[in-house]
Amino acid sequence: MRVFIAGIDGYLGWSLAQYLAARHHVIAGADMFLRRQWVEEIGSHSAMPIASIDERLQALREKYGVSLQFQKGDLRDYGFLRSFLAEFQPEAIVHLGEMPSAPYSMMDQSHSVFTQQNNVVGSLNLLWAIKEVCPNAHLIKLGTMGEYGTPNIDIPEGFFEVEYRGRRDTLPFPRQANSFYHLSKVHDSHNTMFACRVWGLRATDIMQGVVFGTQIDEMGDDPRLHSRLDFDQCFGTAINRFCCQAVIEHPLTLFGGGSQTRGFLPLRDSIQCITLSIENPPQMGEYRVFNQFDETYSIESLATIVQSVANDMGIHVDIKHFDNPRTEADKHYYNPDRQKLVQLGYKPSGNIHGEIRLMLTDLLHYRDRILAKQHILIPDIRWDGNHRRSEPIYENLTHA
Amino acid sequence: MRVFIAGIDGYLGWSLAQYLAARHHVIAGADMFLRRQWVEEIGSHSAMPIASIDERLQALREKYGVSLQFQKGDLRDYGFLRSFLAEFQPEAIVHLGEMPSAPYSMMDQSHSVFTQQNNVVGSLNLLWAIKEVCPNAHLIKLGTMGEYGTPNIDIPEGFFEVEYRGRRDTLPFPRQANSFYHLSKVHDSHNTMFACRVWGLRATDIMQGVVFGTQIDEMGDDPRLHSRLDFDQCFGTAINRFCCQAVIEHPLTLFGGGSQTRGFLPLRDSIQCITLSIENPPQMGEYRVFNQFDETYSIESLATIVQSVANDMGIHVDIKHFDNPRTEADKHYYNPDRQKLVQLGYKPSGNIHGEIRLMLTDLLHYRDRILAKQHILIPDIRWDGNHRRSEPIYENLTHA
Numbered sequence: 001m002r003v004f005i006a007g008i009d010g011y012l013g014w015s016l017a018q019y020l021a022a023r024h025h026v027i028a029g030a031d032m033f034l035r036r037q038w039v040e041e042i043g044s045h046s047a048m049p050i051a052s053i054d055e056r057l058q059a060l061r062e063k064y065g066v067s068l069q070f071q072k073g074d075l076r077d078y079g080f081l082r083s084f085l086a087e088f089q090p091e092a093i094v095h096l097g098e099m100p101s102a103p104y105s106m107m108d109q110s111h112s113v114f115t116q117q118n119n120v121v122g123s124l125n126l127l128w129a130i131k132e133v134c135p136n137a138h139l140i141k142l143g144t145m146g147e148y149g150t151p152n153i154d155i156p157e158g159f160f161e162v163e164y165r166g167r168r169d170t171l172p173f174p175r176q177a178n179s180f181y182h183l184s185k186v187h188d189s190h191n192t193m194f195a196c197r198v199w200g201l202r203a204t205d206i207m208q209g210v211v212f213g214t215q216i217d218e219m220g221d222d223p224r225l226h227s228r229l230d231f232d233q234c235f236g237t238a239i240n241r242f243c244c245q246a247v248i249e250h251p252l253t254l255f256g257g258g259s260q261t262r263g264f265l266p267l268r269d270s271i272q273c274i275t276l277s278i279e280n281p282p283q284m285g286e287y288r289v290f291n292q293f294d295e296t297y298s299i300e301s302l303a304t305i306v307q308s309v310a311n312d313m314g315i316h317v318d319i320k321h322f323d324n325p326r327t328e329a330d331k332h333y334y335n336p337d338r339q340k341l342v343q344l345g346y347k348p349s350g351n352i353h354g355e356i357r358l359m360l361t362d363l364l365h366y367r368d369r370i371l372a373k374q375h376i377l378i379p380d381i382r383w384d385g386n387h388r389r390s391e392p393i394y395e396n397l398t399h400a
Numbered sequence: 401m402r403v404f405i406a407g408i409d410g411y412l413g414w415s416l417a418q419y420l421a422a423r424h425h426v427i428a429g430a431d432m433f434l435r436r437q438w439v440e441e442i443g444s445h446s447a448m449p450i451a452s453i454d455e456r457l458q459a460l461r462e463k464y465g466v467s468l469q470f471q472k473g474d475l476r477d478y479g480f481l482r483s484f485l486a487e488f489q490p491e492a493i494v495h496l497g498e499m500p501s502a503p504y505s506m507m508d509q510s511h512s513v514f515t516q517q518n519n520v521v522g523s524l525n526l527l528w529a530i531k532e533v534c535p536n537a538h539l540i541k542l543g544t545m546g547e548y549g550t551p552n553i554d555i556p557e558g559f560f561e562v563e564y565r566g567r568r569d570t571l572p573f574p575r576q577a578n579s580f581y582h583l584s585k586v587h588d589s590h591n592t593m594f595a596c597r598v599w600g601l602r603a604t605d606i607m608q609g610v611v612f613g614t615q616i617d618e619m620g621d622d623p624r625l626h627s628r629l630d631f632d633q634c635f636g637t638a639i640n641r642f643c644c645q646a647v648i649e650h651p652l653t654l655f656g657g658g659s660q661t662r663g664f665l666p667l668r669d670s671i672q673c674i675t676l677s678i679e680n681p682p683q684m685g686e687y688r689v690f691n692q693f694d695e696t697y698s699i700e701s702l703a704t705i706v707q708s709v710a711n712d713m714g715i716h717v718d719i720k721h722f723d724n725p726r727t728e729a730d731k732h733y734y735n736p737d738r739q740k741l742v743q744l745g746y747k748p749s750g751n752i753h754g755e756i757r758l759m760l761t762d763l764l765h766y767r768d769r770i771l772a773k774q775h776i777l778i779p780d781i782r783w784d785g786n787h788r789r790s791e792p793i794y795e796n797l798t799h800a
Binding site: 109120121124128129132151153154160162164168171172173174175177179180186190191197199327333383385 | 478509513516517520521525531532551553554560562564565567568571572573574575576578579580586590594598599727733784785
């Protein structure tokens, strides 16, 4: 199939490009390299060094004998986007071109506004461009499980049937996102659902859990094919950050009690699932929502797993609780559905211990790069809008 | 109280300013005069001539002996907004500074993007400015009943308790808006709810029905105090447009079968309700939602009422069905709640026939201004993204 990847230089984008190339899809992609800028802006860098886009594309050519059509450009630039899609005529469009960090979006007024403007306008432009130049293309849009928040009932996949005062209807499941970033994804979901209804577009809206992992098999030993791996407070998600902390023997940082529970999946599962969506498109006019994760874990149990795998490898790390910079429920019900991707053939890799062992092995090569930035391992962006570095707290207090 | 009105030069804003001045509130306001520009852009003008802001403010000074603090400025300009609020220190902020037209937002890519960017960024800036410089201020934000769409169950006021798979929770009522404009209001509602939760701001989110009317009593006979009254396809809402059509004996234009049902309220009720919200603020941290309308009517029944009142005044008009430029359900269930404002003391004026008679009387003075723009009475902005003027259809076909 002809697949366009927006945000092809990112953590998921670059992995997906390789996986799709290995499966003989024809790929084009755009990126503005903003992720590289944002990580630099907050004083960090990827734990694994990443090659320039030219080196990346050259490595892809050498390995697969095909040229990927790449253009530098911004989704907010409608003229650029429209003419790229008009020319390439994709059958599927994977939208990974958004600012993906909750803390970055909570930093201050300008970062909030930037996040929502960037994500909402980019996604809206994509809907218009599809409508105008490739209306049959299937949009695969990355949302997040964070759109749902933590309701006290099960979380279905996008829609639920409710009875209310004796009448029934099937309605979009209410969204209770917990950052301006997560809210931007909620806005995109509403816009996308509407475009499918009134214009007959087709879309898969992926409510994805937190992704972890340093590699997919296709990357092999070529460093130009490696993915980025962030560990800073904005772009370093839980397991990735824990693994980076472990290899420098920094305590694993838990915020609050650690009972916060979320869905997680390895990078290889994320790429497997996105590919399943691409290869099994919905009908024209259909807007479908997939909850995309492998398992749910509390943050504390993940830290314990990382600690235990590290210990087996002779790395000894503590787990330390810090006051939580986010305003979020510590203890809560959490039971999201995850059936639709399994029905399409998703085989969860499931082996979290093995994946973490692989990550630690990969990251041990880059201890110096992580050590050079260890001062950024404790967050100072707070949900109350003030900036104050989190302080250690006694674990038993947080369970009081 | 000290009340700041964003969008004070608009249809609601200018009426509200006078009503609050008469009740001895201290008022400040901002406006960028974009509504005047938009109406001009689409080739129309207000049926009732409106004075310049300087003349308006002068009339207000003469009548009430007080100066209203006005500054021209844009909510998207954070520096402007923040320093105005820091200086004025409002106790209540009424946010009427959004682009309010569904067809305008559906015109093309650039109008869609403008609408969402303008509304989302302006409202987000307002939340940040309140948090930073007047955190105790009560935000009264105008949403729309259109946020809910037309679900097949009753529409509560913002939240509902649901049972799902044997568990219960109180959740935001799902939003199914039907234009990029209505969606922008959904986005604002989500952002506002979040700001109340994490920052402890307080807000009233008003899901308002369609407003009609040419005046409130406070305007008296001074033409400088008159409000605008639009009748074009973008800014002319149902009853206002019907009354303008009636006074030039143009057929009243129904789109589709006319069974579409919505909540409506006179301008005087809208101003009464907003004032009740202002004068009865919620607790700090509370996000409350009011459904604000007087009665629900089908579009067809409204046309029949206007026709009958006009007939009593010796004006004879037909009702004509045109194909519907919007993608929307013609027949549907519609039963929204409306209790909270009544509990605060809202006394619906209720007399729709009297209000329409007053409107026709007012508008008869401006027949020439409406006649001059009668070519814009049939819409050509379509929800499918194409531009084509609606054609007359046989009414009985639409009921098939």
